[in-house]
Amino acid sequence: MGDEAMIGEDDDSDIRRAIEAILMVSVDPVAPNLLAQLMEMPTKKVEAICSSLADGYEAEGRGFVLLRVGGGYRFQSHPAQAEWVERFVLEGQHSRLTSAALETLAIVAYKQPISRNQVSAIRGVDVDTVIRTLQQRGYIEVVATDPGPGNALMFGTSQGFLESMGIDQVSDLPSLGDFVPGPELVEALERGLLAEPDVVELEAEAEAEVGGEPECGSDTEVPVDDRT
């Protein structure tokens, strides 16, 4: 770096900011050539900036590090802060799955093998984060690849799931049995809405439908963040 680095300082700070932003929101390590592609600059340059960023954090005594891991860069907690993170994990984390997450897990458990898109179609919302959490926590895993176009990953429950539930095999789960309508559906039915029993059936079309939002009125549409 040395002298030349000083000249390019102003340019670099923009790139640095962009890289910090991208790495902050990325779930997986980001490959330097992907960054290079996005920034339209040489990979070497990206790598130099990333490593100067990492050095900077270390020098400033930050609680996080920028790590080169698994073929890419990722923000992580600083190893020296492990004790605090452990304390947070043990005491602070929600100790239960949200009802949304539990419902997603139930869908996977009862409908496995099932693709992410199929789960999405049933839930009516994006399930990426939840699926990731369930996978990360070892309750579900990829059990197959859909032979059809797209080769979607098919998820199923894991051994860890069986252990947590205290059952030997998936078929030990209680039968879904006769459908008992919940209060919401009862209310909807009372209001003259029709139940659509076919929804339970998984169809190939469901996957195709996931992409299209049923919302209309394109001109007045407003982007609303939906990353919940």
Added chain:
Amino acid sequence: MGDEAMIGEDDDSDIRRAIEAILMVSVDPVAPNLLAQLMEMPTKKVEAICSSLADGYEAEGRGFVLLRVGGGYRFQSHPAQAEWVERFVLEGQHSRLTSAALETLAIVAYKQPISRNQVSAIRGVDVDTVIRTLQQRGYIEVVATDPGPGNALMFGTSQGFLESMGIDQVSDLPSLGDFVPGPELVEALERGLLAEPDVVELEAEAEAEVGGEPECGSDTEVPVDDRT
């Protein structure tokens, strides 16, 4: 860094590091009192440190921010880097809400807890579809059941709503009073709704008879609260 002279400073910097590490591994906003509990220090102190961290990132021109949102602190990408992040995220992660959905959301947000029928009464149309969309997108949720006859489901905004709006709590929303139409608009509307010119005279007489009973429509107050 001086040794003894900067003891207070060192304490803080330890805490700062710990907070940075914890926030780095957390998915949801971390409540300040949880941090306070882990750090065994007053919540006020944690809040002060967090806000000084946030200010620091801004001053250093970082690509990320430390945001107070949805009742806690969270690392997010800097809004100024939105263009780069969008490039990286690729698929439009921003789902869109129609104006109708947004107006319904506003009603729920300001009048919560509120039943579907109450929302309907304000919107003047059936809101079933919109309510379901908002629910599926995680902006609103059932927060209670009306104890009265019918046991209507009462809706309120969710944690996801706060995060989407970038606010810490519902009370951070601008006051509804700011949106009540001014007297000119009320007058204009009244003029527009006038039945016949001579009816006005009739009305004047009538008012004199009844002793000037206040007209619910004629003053600037909007009866928004009478359904709660």
Added chain:
Amino acid sequence: MSVTVSTPVYEGPFDLLLNLILREEVELYEVSLSSIVDAYLAELENMDSCDLEMATEFLLIAAILLELKTRRLLPTDDRFDIDDEFGLWEERDLLLARLLECKTFKDAAVQLRRLAADASLSWPRRAGLEDAFLHLAPDLLAGVSPVDLRDAGRRALAPKPVFHIDTEHIAPIRVSVADAVCQMVDEIPHEGTVTFKSLTEGMVDRIAIVVRFLAVLELFKQGIVEIDQVDTFGDIHVSWRPGADRAEIDLIDVYEG
């Protein structure tokens, strides 16, 4: 004046009404409903699919406008009962209150839109726990029984209500003029006359009687029957026209008056 309904989409039941009244202080009776309908239909054609909600809202707006219009166009009765007059005012005040409320939340929604737009520029970190700490994380399924999971499954897999319009109250019209013509050529004697009353004997449905009446008029138009009404409001006598051939009857599929 011409009301140009140029809004790309009608949204919110009172929006249009609100705009119409506020914009240039539109006199309601000058609002041409047909021009609004035309603009609306043009808009519908531009859309890929029919938005039921939008269509419904439009109908509601049209109904409100129509009601207000008729109220304005009808001459005011000087001897108007004061109570009725109050009722009218109350109704209008209610509408006014609703319009104001609608406007309030409309403006609030604009603010929410701004908040959301600003917030959407910043993405949250969602990476979560690093692998090294995963073993420490408490079992999220602790305390969750298989029955709990089944209940969650039932909730998630429950049939979802779909939008459905109850049309049971709309009686389908099952009688056609063509059918009535066919039936009546057999019932009208070639000699002598028959009364319309006897032709519609036993019919309860008003629409069926109307259709029969139209059928008689149709036969008259085609020169098959003669019609005679002696007294005002008296019974109508129908008789076969001498020399008319039933083969000449032109059966009409669609009756267009």
